[in-house]
Amino acid sequence: xxxxxxxxxxxxxxxxxxxxxxxxxxxxxxxxxFWYVQYPNRGLQFLLKYITGDNLVKGSYGFEAEFNKxxxxxxxxxxxxxxxxxxxxxxAVRDIVTGNTGKLIFGQGTTxxxxx
Amino acid sequence: NAGVTQTPKFQVLKxxxxxxxxxxxxxxHNSMYWYRQDPGMGLRLIYYSASEGTTDKGEVPxxxxxxxxxxxxxxxxxxxxAPSQTSVYxxxxxxGAGSIEGTDTQYFGPGTRLTVL
Numbered sequence: 742x743x744x745x746x747x748x749x750x751x752x753x754x755x756x757x758x759x760x761x762x763x764x765x766x767x768x769x770x771x772x773x774x775f776w777y778v779q780y781p782n783r784g785l786q787f788l789l790k791y792i793t794g795d796n797l798v799k800g801s802y803g804f805e806a807e808f809n810k811x812x813x814x815x816x817x818x819x820x821x822x823x824x825x826x827x828x829x830x831x832x833a834v835r836d837i838v839t840g841n842t843g844k845l846i847f848g849q850g851t852t853x854x855x856x857x
Numbered sequence: 858n859a860g861v862t863q864t865p866k867f868q869v870l871k872x873x874x875x876x877x878x879x880x881x882x883x884x885x886h887n888s889m890y891w892y893r894q895d896p897g898m899g900l901r902l903i904y905y906s907a908s909e910g911t912t913d914k915g916e917v918p919x920x921x922x923x924x925x926x927x928x929x930x931x932x933x934x935x936x937x938x939a940p941s942q943t944s945v946y947x948x949x950x951x952x953g954a955g956s957i958e959g960t961d962t963q964y965f966g967p968g969t970r971l972t973v974l
Contacts, residue, residue, distance in 0.1 A: 775962070783968075784967045785947065787964065843890075844890070844905060850899050
């Protein structure tokens with residue numbers, strides 16, 4: 742079965758420090774991976790996706806993610822965290838087992854807290 | 858462009874009451890989705906519509922029905938609300954489930970926060 746895991750419920754970093762939010766996946770075939778961010782009382786906003794090609798994917802707001810096939814991971818990173826990055830982050834994988842329906846399978850989410 | 862809009866933003870129901878959550882998108886997308894978000898469980902797919910005129914069950918469809926009214930609108934109905942349906946509901950749309958390799962991005966609405974007493 743396809744699945745996504747975010748092993749950390751919460752990540753705390755100081756402003757200006759690098760941040761990493763972890764994601765691992767389990768799929769059959771090639772993975773199509775996504776990161777979304779949710780600010781308080783808002784909907785999900787798309788950050789970036791990996792489909793194919795370069796393992797380092799750059800996205801919105803200075804975020805990037807590294808696809809690692811051997812470790813089945815897709816960790817979200819940012820070189821220098823901002824207080825405004827504090828939010829709930831979701832990793833997701835495209836469900837391709839049940840046909841090309843576009844469905845996403847989400848991880849449980851990681852709360853990022855950036856302290857001033 | 859408004860993107861994906863949802864109404865209402867908040868709703869409180871009593872057990873057994875019914876209601877319909879509305880979703881509309883103005884991006885001419887083919888595919889639309891309804892998710893529920895519960896603490897520690899991420900988002901779970903309730904129903905989806907890969908194209909106008911089709912709907913299919915997702916991971917947690919029990920207690921819900923949907924209608925793809927036209928290409929723009931996709932509604933979610935609770936016929937007899939239960940406290941277990943207290944959640945935040947998100948609608949999403951995507952340009953085309955039939956795209957090559959399924960590489961499209963889903964875009965989400967602001968959500969409806971539903972409480973069932």
